[in-house]
Amino acid sequence: MHIFIINPTAGKGKGRKIVEEFLRDHPQLKGRCKTFHTKYEGHATSLAEQIAVMHHERMKQLIVVGGDGTFYEVLNGLKDHPNIHLAFVPVGSGNDLARGLKTSLNPKRQLNALFAGMKGKPYWFGTYRPDLLAKNRLKLFASTIGFGFDAEITERVNASRYKRFLNKLHLSFLIYIIGILATLITFQPKTFEAKIDGKSHYFKNVWLITLSNHPYFGGGMKIAPKAKNNQQHFSITVVHNISKIKLLFLFLSIFVGKHTRFKEVEELTGSRIEINSSKELSYQADGVTGRCYRCLIEKEDRSRLIKRK
């Protein structure tokens, strides 16, 4: 059984249409596929959990059709079900996970590939515990967790009215740019301690710190150009002690991954990172935002299979 979880609101309803067309064009799959649609924010988490309990024995793959936010919700519904084989069809506006998995950004092509023998390969997800939540309440992320500027941009973009409007006009690339410019005006650089694999680093005047499972965030920006998904560590990028004007140039260069040449950008690696701040910090994990004073980020202790190149 191939099971689809489709976010009908992502990509202006593109996902639902593409899956319907695909199933119409492949009548031989009739009776071997089941589709579920999310009905509200957060629904993908409970849906995934129920599907895993009910169908885990007969399920060949769980195909998530939506944006990075939908995949994040599904993943967090599967915390106790690490054996489910995952697949992703990107129809969102950012689609950083598809870039990181090196799969097609064209949803139709990706859907065809999933049924044409694309293999599931191990992928090591990240876990995070804001304010050191109990271990059984930890959360998972697929692409990146970031603290500071990127998180405040994401908070702003998610709360904005212009996101939907610009998506409608096919101008989604402008969404993040407007978010960057507006946040640039209000942002106050942060000071905090990051304990990386037991070693304390005291960072001052920080604009952002990101921990990445692959190079991309923010809709195709190559924040961690050297990142490769692996069991051992995250790629850590710290941007600090930089002027606002220089930061704008830095952001332009992130699209091609050349920002790491700036002296204000530090690249590190680590598998267990504890952030401690005396002031509340905004964070974003795969584009889902929150706030905390402390956070423990680790690799999940085992890999999961996801269809990827």
Ligand SMILES: Nc1ncnc2c1ncn2[C@@H]1O[C@H](COP(=O)(O)OP(=O)(O)OP(=O)(O)O)[C@@H](O)[C@H]1O
């Ligand atoms: N039926 C629904 N009605 C309203 N919101 C929904 C529904 N189903 C899911 N959602 C919410 O839609 C939000 C956006 O989904 P998603 O992130 O997948 O798309 P996106 O924002 O277009 O893509 P990306 O994250 O790649 O930019 C998620 O927060 C999800 O909870």
